[in-house]
């Protein structure tokens with residue numbers, strides 16, 4: 001993998017946002033809900049392919065419970081509703097940041 005995509009710093013505010021800073025100074029901040037809607041797990045991807053939303057219960061505020069490194073290539077986020085196993089590869093996060101698109105823009 002491309003080592004440049006490994007973040008220098010990751011800050012998770014469980015109910016608000018995820019902030020990622022890369023060694024070259026690029027940084028990006030995403031809303032927790034936005035991240036969840038872009039959940040890369042197989043089931044959420046399938047739902048988006050069908051034109052549906054990712055798994056989010058309406059009316060439920062989903063919070064991130066924990067974020068941890070998965071190997072040396074990705075960030076895993078555990079959710080308060082425990083419905084998704086979301087693993088965001090650093091490449092993907094970096095890609096979103098570079099294009100300043102945000103997860104929601106990359107769904108189509």
Ligand SMILES: [Zn+2]
Nearest residue numbers: 039041044084
């Ligand atoms: Zn999911």
